[in-house]
Amino acid sequence: MxxxxxxxxxxxHAFCAFYTTGEMSGLRKAIDEYIFSLVYPNALVxxxxxxxxxxxxxxxxxxxxxxxxxxxxxxxxIFGEVFSLIPLESSWCRGYMMLQTEEDAILDFLRDDLRRxxxxxxxxxxxxxxxxxxxxxxxxxxxxxDHAPTLNGQIQVPLIVNHQHKxxxxxxxxxxxxxxxxxxxERSGKSIRLYQRFIFNLTWTPxxxxxxxxxxxxxxxxxxxxxx
Amino acid sequence: MAKILVVDxxxxxxxxxxxxxxxxxxxxxxxxxxxxxxxxxxADGGIKLVVSDINMPNMDGxxxxxxxxxxxxxxxxxxxxxxxxxxxxxxxxxxxAGVKGWIVKPFNGAAVLETFKRLAQ
Numbered sequence: 001m002x003x004x005x006x007x008x009x010x011x012x013h014a015f016c017a018f019y020t021t022g023e024m025s026g027l028r029k030a031i032d033e034y035i036f037s038l039v040y041p042n043a044l045v046x047x048x049x050x051x052x053x054x055x056x057x058x059x060x061x062x063x064x065x066x067x068x069x070x071x072x073x074x075x076x077x078i079f080g081e082v083f084s085l086i087p088l089e090s091s092w093c094r095g096y097m098m099l100q101t102e103e104d105a106i107l108d109f110l111r112d113d114l115r116r117x118x119x120x121x122x123x124x125x126x127x128x129x130x131x132x133x134x135x136x137x138x139x140x141x142x143x144x145x146d147h148a149p150t151l152n153g154q155i156q157v158p159l160i161v162n163h164q165h166k167x168x169x170x171x172x173x174x175x176x177x178x179x180x181x182x183x184x185x186e187r188s189g190k191s192i193r194l195y196q197r198f199i200f201n202l203t204w205t206p207x208x209x210x211x212x213x214x215x216x217x218x219x220x221x222x223x224x225x226x227x228x
Numbered sequence: 229m230a231k232i233l234v235v236d237x238x239x240x241x242x243x244x245x246x247x248x249x250x251x252x253x254x255x256x257x258x259x260x261x262x263x264x265x266x267x268x269x270x271a272d273g274g275i276k277l278v279v280s281d282i283n284m285p286n287m288d289g290x291x292x293x294x295x296x297x298x299x300x301x302x303x304x305x306x307x308x309x310x311x312x313x314x315x316x317x318x319x320x321x322x323x324x325a326g327v328k329g330w331i332v333k334p335f336n337g338a339a340v341l342e343t344f345k346r347l348a349q
Contacts, residue, residue, distance in 0.1 A: 137312020
Protein backbone atom coordinates (compact mmCIF):
# COMPACT_ATOMS: atom_id res chain seq x y z
CA MET A 1 0.00 0.00 0.00
CA UNK A 2 3.00 2.32 -0.21
CA UNK A 3 1.51 4.32 -3.11
CA UNK A 4 -1.53 5.09 -1.01
CA UNK A 5 0.53 6.35 1.87
CA UNK A 6 0.26 9.94 0.69
CA UNK A 7 -3.52 9.75 0.43
CA UNK A 8 -5.46 11.00 3.41
CA UNK A 9 -6.91 8.06 5.29
CA UNK A 10 -10.38 9.63 5.32
CA UNK A 11 -10.71 9.31 1.54
CA UNK A 12 -8.77 6.10 0.90
CA HIS A 13 -12.03 4.15 0.82
CA ALA A 14 -12.95 6.01 -2.38
CA PHE A 15 -10.20 4.23 -4.33
CA CYS A 16 -10.43 0.60 -5.38
CA ALA A 17 -6.83 0.31 -6.68
CA PHE A 18 -3.69 2.26 -7.32
CA TYR A 19 -0.76 2.29 -9.73
CA THR A 20 2.39 4.29 -10.31
CA THR A 21 3.73 5.50 -13.66
CA GLY A 22 6.77 3.36 -13.09
CA GLU A 23 4.68 0.19 -12.76
CA MET A 24 1.65 0.23 -15.08
CA SER A 25 0.74 -3.42 -14.54
CA GLY A 26 -1.31 -2.31 -11.55
CA LEU A 27 -3.51 -0.19 -13.83
CA ARG A 28 -4.00 -3.09 -16.25
CA LYS A 29 -4.94 -5.41 -13.42
CA ALA A 30 -7.43 -2.90 -12.00
CA ILE A 31 -9.08 -2.27 -15.39
CA ASP A 32 -9.43 -5.99 -16.06
CA GLU A 33 -10.83 -6.61 -12.63
CA TYR A 34 -13.22 -3.70 -12.32
CA ILE A 35 -14.25 -2.84 -15.88
CA PHE A 36 -13.60 -5.72 -18.28
CA SER A 37 -14.21 -8.62 -15.94
CA LEU A 38 -17.03 -9.71 -18.22
CA VAL A 39 -16.53 -10.13 -21.97
CA TYR A 40 -19.52 -9.49 -24.22
CA PRO A 41 -19.71 -11.12 -27.67
CA ASN A 42 -19.75 -8.57 -30.50
CA ALA A 43 -22.79 -10.22 -32.07
CA LEU A 44 -24.70 -9.74 -28.83
CA VAL A 45 -23.78 -6.08 -28.42
CA UNK A 46 -24.52 -5.27 -32.07
CA UNK A 47 -27.78 -7.21 -32.03
CA UNK A 48 -29.08 -5.48 -28.93
CA UNK A 49 -28.71 -2.06 -30.58
CA UNK A 50 -30.41 -3.27 -33.77
CA UNK A 51 -33.33 -4.88 -31.97
CA UNK A 52 -33.84 -1.97 -29.62
CA UNK A 53 -33.95 0.47 -32.51
CA UNK A 54 -36.70 -1.63 -34.14
CA UNK A 55 -38.67 -1.72 -30.90
CA UNK A 56 -38.30 2.02 -30.27
CA UNK A 57 -39.22 2.89 -33.86
CA UNK A 58 -42.46 0.94 -33.47
CA UNK A 59 -43.45 3.10 -30.49
CA UNK A 60 -41.82 6.43 -31.42
CA UNK A 61 -42.26 6.51 -35.18
CA UNK A 62 -42.03 10.30 -35.45
CA UNK A 63 -38.76 10.51 -33.53
CA UNK A 64 -35.18 10.27 -34.72
CA UNK A 65 -33.33 7.54 -32.83
CA UNK A 66 -29.66 7.87 -31.99
CA UNK A 67 -27.56 5.58 -29.84
CA UNK A 68 -24.10 6.04 -28.44
CA UNK A 69 -21.34 3.45 -28.44
CA UNK A 70 -22.17 0.86 -25.76
CA UNK A 71 -20.06 0.87 -22.63
CA UNK A 72 -19.69 -0.96 -19.36
CA UNK A 73 -20.45 0.66 -16.04
CA UNK A 74 -19.69 -0.29 -12.49
CA UNK A 75 -22.11 2.05 -10.78
CA UNK A 76 -25.54 1.07 -9.54
CA UNK A 77 -27.18 4.44 -10.12
CA ILE A 78 -30.69 4.79 -11.49
CA PHE A 79 -31.29 7.42 -14.18
CA GLY A 80 -34.61 9.27 -14.22
CA GLU A 81 -37.70 8.49 -12.21
CA VAL A 82 -38.99 5.31 -13.81
CA PHE A 83 -37.35 2.05 -14.73
CA SER A 84 -38.41 -1.43 -15.85
CA LEU A 85 -36.80 -4.77 -15.12
CA ILE A 86 -37.30 -8.06 -16.92
CA PRO A 87 -35.44 -11.34 -16.36
CA LEU A 88 -33.27 -12.84 -19.11
CA GLU A 89 -33.00 -16.61 -18.73
CA SER A 90 -31.02 -18.92 -20.99
CA SER A 91 -28.42 -21.67 -20.87
CA TRP A 92 -25.66 -19.05 -21.26
CA CYS A 93 -26.96 -16.09 -19.28
CA ARG A 94 -29.18 -15.27 -16.35
CA GLY A 95 -29.85 -11.76 -15.25
CA TYR A 96 -31.94 -8.74 -16.12
CA MET A 97 -32.52 -6.07 -18.68
CA MET A 98 -33.29 -2.68 -17.19
CA LEU A 99 -34.67 0.36 -19.01
CA GLN A 100 -34.39 3.74 -17.28
CA THR A 101 -35.92 7.01 -18.38
CA GLU A 102 -37.41 10.33 -17.27
CA GLU A 103 -41.15 10.56 -16.72
CA ASP A 104 -41.60 14.12 -18.00
CA ALA A 105 -39.92 13.33 -21.31
CA ILE A 106 -42.27 10.40 -21.92
CA LEU A 107 -45.26 12.50 -20.84
CA ASP A 108 -44.29 15.17 -23.37
CA PHE A 109 -44.29 12.51 -26.06
CA LEU A 110 -47.66 11.13 -24.96
CA ARG A 111 -49.22 14.62 -24.88
CA ASP A 112 -48.37 14.97 -28.57
CA ASP A 113 -50.29 11.76 -29.28
CA LEU A 114 -53.90 12.71 -29.93
CA ARG A 115 -55.06 9.21 -29.02
CA ARG A 116 -54.07 9.87 -25.41
CA UNK A 117 -55.73 13.14 -24.36
CA UNK A 118 -54.75 13.17 -20.67
CA UNK A 119 -51.72 10.97 -20.14
CA UNK A 120 -50.47 10.28 -16.62
CA UNK A 121 -47.86 8.14 -14.95
CA UNK A 122 -49.81 4.94 -15.66
CA UNK A 123 -49.54 5.60 -19.39
CA UNK A 124 -45.81 6.21 -18.93
CA UNK A 125 -45.52 2.89 -17.10
CA UNK A 126 -47.48 1.09 -19.78
CA UNK A 127 -45.40 2.51 -22.62
CA UNK A 128 -42.13 1.65 -20.88
CA UNK A 129 -43.50 -1.82 -20.17
CA UNK A 130 -44.37 -2.40 -23.80
CA UNK A 131 -40.94 -1.21 -24.98
CA UNK A 132 -39.40 -3.62 -22.49
CA UNK A 133 -41.65 -6.43 -23.67
CA UNK A 134 -40.80 -5.87 -27.34
CA UNK A 135 -37.03 -5.84 -26.74
CA UNK A 136 -37.25 -8.86 -24.44
CA UNK A 137 -39.22 -10.77 -27.05
CA UNK A 138 -36.72 -10.04 -29.80
CA UNK A 139 -33.83 -10.91 -27.48
CA UNK A 140 -35.43 -14.28 -26.73
CA UNK A 141 -36.22 -15.01 -30.37
CA UNK A 142 -32.70 -14.13 -31.50
CA UNK A 143 -30.51 -15.43 -28.70
CA UNK A 144 -32.43 -17.92 -26.63
CA UNK A 145 -35.06 -19.76 -28.67
CA ASP A 146 -36.37 -22.89 -26.99
CA HIS A 147 -33.18 -23.47 -24.98
CA ALA A 148 -34.06 -23.87 -21.33
CA PRO A 149 -32.00 -22.39 -18.52
CA THR A 150 -29.55 -24.70 -16.80
CA LEU A 151 -30.23 -26.47 -13.55
CA ASN A 152 -28.96 -23.51 -11.58
CA GLY A 153 -32.00 -21.65 -12.89
CA GLN A 154 -33.51 -21.80 -9.43
CA ILE A 155 -30.77 -19.69 -7.87
CA GLN A 156 -31.87 -16.17 -6.99
CA VAL A 157 -30.43 -13.28 -5.02
CA PRO A 158 -32.30 -10.33 -3.52
CA LEU A 159 -32.43 -7.09 -5.49
CA ILE A 160 -32.13 -3.92 -3.43
CA VAL A 161 -33.54 -0.58 -4.59
CA ASN A 162 -32.70 2.46 -2.47
CA HIS A 163 -34.94 5.34 -3.57
CA GLN A 164 -33.16 7.90 -1.43
CA HIS A 165 -29.88 7.34 -3.22
CA LYS A 166 -31.35 6.29 -6.61
CA UNK A 167 -29.35 3.11 -6.30
CA UNK A 168 -30.17 -0.45 -7.38
CA UNK A 169 -28.05 -3.43 -6.37
CA UNK A 170 -28.22 -6.86 -8.00
CA UNK A 171 -26.07 -8.55 -5.39
CA UNK A 172 -22.87 -8.61 -7.42
CA UNK A 173 -19.94 -6.37 -8.23
CA UNK A 174 -20.10 -7.42 -11.90
CA UNK A 175 -20.10 -4.56 -14.40
CA UNK A 176 -23.23 -3.80 -16.42
CA UNK A 177 -23.47 -3.49 -20.20
CA UNK A 178 -25.00 -0.10 -20.88
CA UNK A 179 -26.56 1.57 -23.94
CA UNK A 180 -27.90 5.10 -24.21
CA UNK A 181 -30.59 5.85 -26.80
CA UNK A 182 -31.75 9.38 -27.54
CA UNK A 183 -35.09 9.86 -29.27
CA UNK A 184 -35.59 13.33 -30.69
CA UNK A 185 -38.75 14.92 -32.01
CA GLU A 186 -37.27 17.00 -34.84
CA ARG A 187 -40.35 19.24 -34.92
CA SER A 188 -40.36 20.27 -31.27
CA GLY A 189 -36.70 19.61 -30.50
CA LYS A 190 -37.70 17.66 -27.41
CA SER A 191 -35.91 14.42 -26.68
CA ILE A 192 -36.17 11.30 -24.57
CA ARG A 193 -33.11 9.63 -23.08
CA LEU A 194 -33.39 5.92 -22.49
CA TYR A 195 -30.68 3.99 -20.67
CA GLN A 196 -30.63 0.25 -21.24
CA ARG A 197 -28.59 -1.93 -18.92
CA PHE A 198 -27.88 -5.65 -19.03
CA ILE A 199 -27.00 -7.16 -15.68
CA PHE A 200 -25.90 -10.78 -15.90
CA ASN A 201 -25.64 -11.29 -12.16
CA LEU A 202 -26.66 -14.96 -11.87
CA THR A 203 -25.01 -16.74 -14.81
CA TRP A 204 -22.63 -15.54 -17.50
CA THR A 205 -20.96 -18.08 -19.82
CA PRO A 206 -20.43 -16.20 -23.08
CA UNK A 207 -18.49 -19.12 -24.57
CA UNK A 208 -21.90 -20.85 -24.89
CA UNK A 209 -23.52 -17.82 -26.52
CA UNK A 210 -25.07 -18.39 -29.94
CA UNK A 211 -27.60 -16.73 -32.19
CA UNK A 212 -30.79 -18.64 -32.93
CA UNK A 213 -31.74 -16.24 -35.72
CA UNK A 214 -28.75 -14.65 -37.43
CA UNK A 215 -30.68 -12.51 -39.86
CA UNK A 216 -31.87 -9.25 -38.41
CA UNK A 217 -34.16 -8.87 -41.44
CA UNK A 218 -36.30 -11.66 -40.03
CA UNK A 219 -36.82 -9.51 -36.96
CA UNK A 220 -37.84 -6.56 -39.08
CA UNK A 221 -40.55 -8.62 -40.78
CA UNK A 222 -42.74 -8.38 -37.73
CA UNK A 223 -46.39 -7.49 -37.89
CA UNK A 224 -47.14 -9.98 -40.69
CA UNK A 225 -49.90 -12.49 -40.05
CA UNK A 226 -48.81 -16.12 -40.35
CA UNK A 227 -51.93 -18.20 -40.95
CA UNK A 228 -51.92 -21.84 -39.84
CA MET B 229 -71.89 -6.43 -36.58
CA ALA B 230 -69.46 -9.17 -35.50
CA LYS B 231 -67.12 -8.10 -32.74
CA ILE B 232 -63.35 -8.47 -32.22
CA LEU B 233 -61.98 -9.03 -28.72
CA VAL B 234 -58.48 -7.63 -28.11
CA VAL B 235 -56.76 -9.24 -25.11
CA ASP B 236 -53.53 -7.69 -23.81
CA UNK B 237 -52.26 -6.71 -20.37
CA UNK B 238 -50.60 -3.61 -21.85
CA UNK B 239 -52.95 -0.64 -22.12
CA UNK B 240 -50.58 0.78 -24.73
CA UNK B 241 -51.17 -2.23 -26.99
CA UNK B 242 -54.90 -2.40 -26.24
CA UNK B 243 -55.31 1.28 -27.14
CA UNK B 244 -53.20 0.94 -30.27
CA UNK B 245 -54.86 -2.20 -31.66
CA UNK B 246 -58.43 -1.43 -30.57
CA UNK B 247 -58.11 2.18 -31.77
CA UNK B 248 -56.86 1.10 -35.16
CA UNK B 249 -59.65 -1.45 -35.63
CA UNK B 250 -62.36 0.98 -34.47
CA UNK B 251 -61.07 3.65 -36.83
CA UNK B 252 -61.49 1.12 -39.62
CA UNK B 253 -65.14 0.50 -38.81
CA UNK B 254 -64.86 -2.62 -36.68
CA UNK B 255 -66.68 -3.29 -33.42
CA UNK B 256 -64.10 -3.95 -30.71
CA UNK B 257 -64.07 -5.06 -27.07
CA UNK B 258 -60.98 -5.33 -24.86
CA UNK B 259 -59.79 -7.54 -22.00
CA UNK B 260 -56.79 -7.13 -19.70
CA UNK B 261 -55.66 -10.78 -19.46
CA UNK B 262 -56.67 -14.31 -20.43
CA UNK B 263 -59.04 -14.69 -17.50
CA UNK B 264 -60.84 -11.47 -18.37
CA UNK B 265 -60.86 -12.45 -22.04
CA UNK B 266 -62.41 -15.83 -21.34
CA UNK B 267 -65.13 -14.23 -19.21
CA UNK B 268 -65.96 -11.61 -21.83
CA UNK B 269 -66.07 -14.23 -24.56
CA UNK B 270 -68.49 -16.35 -22.52
CA ALA B 271 -70.70 -13.31 -21.92
CA ASP B 272 -70.82 -12.01 -25.48
CA GLY B 273 -71.94 -14.32 -28.27
CA GLY B 274 -71.23 -11.61 -30.83
CA ILE B 275 -67.45 -12.00 -30.60
CA LYS B 276 -66.15 -13.78 -33.70
CA LEU B 277 -62.42 -13.02 -33.54
CA VAL B 278 -60.07 -12.94 -30.54
CA VAL B 279 -56.68 -11.21 -30.95
CA SER B 280 -54.59 -12.06 -27.91
CA ASP B 281 -51.18 -11.56 -26.37
CA ILE B 282 -49.49 -14.59 -24.77
CA ASN B 283 -47.40 -13.32 -21.84
CA MET B 284 -50.02 -11.97 -19.44
CA PRO B 285 -50.63 -12.23 -15.69
CA ASN B 286 -53.42 -14.36 -14.17
CA MET B 287 -53.95 -16.39 -17.34
CA ASP B 288 -51.67 -16.44 -20.40
CA GLY B 289 -53.01 -16.28 -23.93
CA UNK B 290 -52.32 -19.91 -24.88
CA UNK B 291 -54.06 -21.21 -21.76
CA UNK B 292 -57.00 -18.98 -22.64
CA UNK B 293 -57.03 -20.44 -26.17
CA UNK B 294 -56.99 -23.99 -24.78
CA UNK B 295 -59.88 -23.16 -22.45
CA UNK B 296 -61.89 -21.57 -25.24
CA UNK B 297 -61.62 -24.81 -27.23
CA UNK B 298 -61.81 -27.14 -24.22
CA UNK B 299 -64.40 -25.56 -21.98
CA UNK B 300 -66.52 -23.68 -24.47
CA UNK B 301 -66.08 -26.12 -27.35
CA UNK B 302 -66.42 -22.99 -29.38
CA UNK B 303 -65.28 -23.64 -32.93
CA UNK B 304 -66.93 -20.56 -34.35
CA UNK B 305 -64.49 -18.10 -32.76
CA UNK B 306 -61.25 -17.44 -34.62
CA UNK B 307 -58.11 -16.99 -32.51
CA UNK B 308 -55.07 -14.91 -33.51
CA UNK B 309 -52.03 -14.53 -31.24
CA UNK B 310 -50.32 -11.10 -31.25
CA UNK B 311 -47.14 -11.63 -29.30
CA UNK B 312 -43.39 -11.15 -29.04
CA UNK B 313 -43.04 -14.96 -28.94
CA UNK B 314 -42.06 -16.76 -32.12
CA UNK B 315 -40.59 -20.07 -30.96
CA UNK B 316 -41.71 -23.19 -32.87
CA UNK B 317 -42.81 -24.92 -29.66
CA UNK B 318 -45.11 -22.02 -28.76
CA UNK B 319 -46.61 -22.04 -32.25
CA UNK B 320 -47.17 -25.79 -32.09
CA UNK B 321 -48.99 -25.38 -28.80
CA UNK B 322 -51.08 -22.65 -30.38
CA UNK B 323 -51.95 -24.81 -33.38
CA UNK B 324 -52.98 -27.64 -31.09
CA ALA B 325 -55.30 -25.23 -29.29
CA GLY B 326 -56.91 -24.23 -32.56
CA VAL B 327 -55.16 -20.90 -33.01
CA LYS B 328 -55.71 -19.73 -36.57
CA GLY B 329 -52.83 -17.30 -36.98
CA TRP B 330 -49.75 -15.74 -35.41
CA ILE B 331 -48.44 -12.17 -35.49
CA VAL B 332 -45.09 -11.20 -34.01
CA LYS B 333 -45.21 -7.74 -32.42
CA PRO B 334 -44.97 -4.87 -33.08
CA PHE B 335 -48.48 -4.57 -34.52
CA ASN B 336 -48.80 -3.49 -38.14
CA GLY B 337 -52.49 -2.89 -38.64
CA ALA B 338 -52.37 -2.23 -42.37
CA ALA B 339 -50.79 -5.64 -42.96
CA VAL B 340 -53.60 -7.56 -41.27
CA LEU B 341 -56.76 -5.45 -41.53
CA GLU B 342 -58.40 -7.29 -44.43
CA THR B 343 -57.75 -10.70 -42.88
CA PHE B 344 -59.13 -9.51 -39.54
CA LYS B 345 -62.30 -8.30 -41.30
CA ARG B 346 -62.71 -11.67 -42.99
CA LEU B 347 -62.09 -13.67 -39.81
CA ALA B 348 -64.50 -11.48 -37.84
CA GLN B 349 -67.47 -12.25 -40.09
